Amino acid sequence: MKIVIATESYWPLIDGGAVAEHHLALTLAKRGHEVHVLAPSESYRSWTQADEGTTIHRFSSFPIPFVKNDHRLALGCRRSVLRVLADIQPDVIHIHNPFPIGKAALSYAATHRVPVVATNHWLPENLTTFMAKFRFVNQLEWIVRANWRFIRDFHNQCDFVTSPTQTAIDLMLKNGLTAPHRPVSNGVDLGVFNPKNDGVALQKRLGLPRKLTLLYAGRLSGEKHVDVAVRALPLIREQFDVHFIIGGNGREKGPLLQLARELGVEEHVTMPGFLEESDYRCLFRCADLFVMPSICELQSITTLEAMASGLPVVGAHRYALPELIQSGVNGALFEPGNYHDLAQQVMGVLGSQRLEAMGQESLRLVMPHSLDNAISDYESIYRQLTQS
Numbered sequence: 001m002k003i004v005i006a007t008e009s010y011w012p013l014i015d016g017g018a019v020a021e022h023h024l025a026l027t028l029a030k031r032g033h034e035v036h037v038l039a040p041s042e043s044y045r046s047w048t049q050a051d052e053g054t055t056i057h058r059f060s061s062f063p064i065p066f067v068k069n070d071h072r073l074a075l076g077c078r079r080s081v082l083r084v085l086a087d088i089q090p091d092v093i094h095i096h097n098p099f100p101i102g103k104a105a106l107s108y109a110a111t112h113r114v115p116v117v118a119t120n121h122w123l124p125e126n127l128t129t130f131m132a133k134f135r136f137v138n139q140l141e142w143i144v145r146a147n148w149r150f151i152r153d154f155h156n157q158c159d160f161v162t163s164p165t166q167t168a169i170d171l172m173l174k175n176g177l178t179a180p181h182r183p184v185s186n187g188v189d190l191g192v193f194n195p196k197n198d199g200v201a202l203q204k205r206l207g208l209p210r211k212l213t214l215l216y217a218g219r220l221s222g223e224k225h226v227d228v229a230v231r232a233l234p235l236i237r238e239q240f241d242v243h244f245i246i247g248g249n250g251r252e253k254g255p256l257l258q259l260a261r262e263l264g265v266e267e268h269v270t271m272p273g274f275l276e277e278s279d280y281r282c283l284f285r286c287a288d289l290f291v292m293p294s295i296c297e298l299q300s301i302t303t304l305e306a307m308a309s310g311l312p313v314v315g316a317h318r319y320a321l322p323e324l325i326q327s328g329v330n331g332a333l334f335e336p337g338n339y340h341d342l343a344q345q346v347m348g349v350l351g352s353q354r355l356e357a358m359g360q361e362s363l364r365l366v367m368p369h370s371l372d373n374a375i376s377d378y379e380s381i382y383r384q385l386t387q388s
Contacts, residue, residue: 001382002034004090006081006105008073008097010039010056014248014274015071015219016301017121020164020186021096027375029053036088038081038101040074057084059101078104090114092382096121098154106157115385117378118158119184120172122151123296123319148175155179159385162378164299167320171298184381187374188304188366192281195310195363199285206272208286212242212350215287215311217280218302220250224294225316228339230256233265235343240350246271247283284309288355289346295336297321307366312358314345330361 009015011022021037029035035054040061041047049056059080061072074081081104085093093109094117095102102118109116124147152175155161161177162184163169169183203210214236216226226246233244246256246269253271260266275283284290290306292315297303299320303313307324315321317333325331332345349358 001091001386002036002088003028003382004036004038004085004088004093004105006038006093006095006097006101008040008099008101009071010037011051013071016186016299017096019301020121023187023189023371024094024375024378025054026052027371028379031375031379036084036090038084038105040072040101042072046080074100077101078107081105082108085112091386092117094119094378094382095158098122098151102154106154110157115160115382115388116158117160117162117381117385118155118179120151120155120161120163120168121298123171123298124148124151152176160381162381165320165323167323168298171319182381184377185369185374186299186301186304187371188301188308188369189371190308190366192277193284193305193308195285195359197282197285197309199282199287202279202282203286206245206270206286208245208270209243212240212289213245213287214242214289214291214346215245215247215284215306216291216293217245217247217283217305218292218294218300220246220248220252220256222252223296224250224252225337226252226256226293227259228293228337228342229291230259230263230265230269231339232343232346233260233268234263235340236346236350237265237268239347242268242350244269245283245287247273247275247280249274281305281309284311287311289314289331289349291342291346292316292321293336293342294321295319300324304366304369307362310359310363312349312355312362314342314349324365326361326365330358330365 007021009018025035025037037056041058044060046060047058059074059077061074064071077100085108092115093105096119124144156179161179161181164186166183260269290311290313292303295318313325313331315325316336318336327333334341334345
């Protein structure tokens with residue numbers, strides 16, 4: 001098939017949606033499909049590039065106010081997107097963001113009767129809470145309703161809608177989704193993330209102490225609530241001599257480091273920032289327990305990566321994380337935003353003498369989320385739409 005992936009967030013950006021879309025594009029190309037990606041450029045000019053059998057069409061873009069990590073919007077891209085799509089003449093269009101590129105792609109599809117699959121990676125918190133000090137915004141019901149209306153109205157114009165988990169689909173249905181739908185996992189490459197990765201060399205390079213180690217990996221953004229894990233660290237250290245790795249970059253990196261200083265745990269925190277893929281996969285093998293305090297996960301790719309690496313997980317009891325984390329089986333769940341409860345749950349897991357057994361359970365539970373399974377699911381949806 002000739003497949004177009006339209007998105008406002010794509011490689012080399014590092015966030016859940018961008019990672020999932022890059023894996024989707026490359027794997028589809030390896031399976032023999034002609035894959036084109038429509039995405040913002042990294043500047044005010046447009047260009048086209050090749051990437052492992054795919055073609056990326058980059059559109060002139062502008063930085064988004066208040067948002068770091070190089071996220072940009074391709075404002076005014078409509079004509080350029082329509083022209084590129086007219087040249088490609090796709091069999092199916094897969095949209096991942098309800099923003100300018102996605103809207104232009106949807107317009108082309110409606111005019112030329114091209115089937116559209118849309119995947120929702122968004123929650124109201126993702127749209128408004130880039131900085132921790134703005135979290136109060138999500139207590140305003142009218143803003144949450146407006147965000148859901150924006151998400152719902154776009155996806156109801158599409159032929160088929162997916163989201164990574166049943167929880168995510170249920171949330172969309174609750175907020176008015178009427179289009180045909182089903183959950184499709186983001187998937188994780190079990191050949192890349194697995195217990196065979198060796199973390200020893202990276203451990204030495206980062207100067208990590210040889211002791212029990214907690215890990216968070218992902219964007220350092222307000223809605224991820226990483227500060228809750230930092231606040232829990234002094235309480236955990238009252239019973240366990242642990243170190244905490246905070247992997248990733250983002251607006252909250254400076255404030256998190258300042259918070260660690262204020263709490264007197266700075267020497268027990270390592271923040272390595274962005275790591276190359278060869279090191280990143282090994283980062284999980286430097287830890288004994290993965291912590292995911294985020295309140296806005298429709299799945300959580302880094303949690304999948306941690307599980308595939310054989311780690312137990314302690315995560316917030318919010319949205320889709322309970323689909324991956326089973327308390328007492330492969331980790332524990334804590335009350336979102338409650339650092340006292342997070343500390344208690346982490347200490348419960350560390351003191352259970354079942355770390356290895358819980359890690360094995362993570363390996364079992366992650367198997368259905370293999371990347372191969374996810375891509376096959378999408379292929380079946382594309383075929384269903386193009387043959388109907």
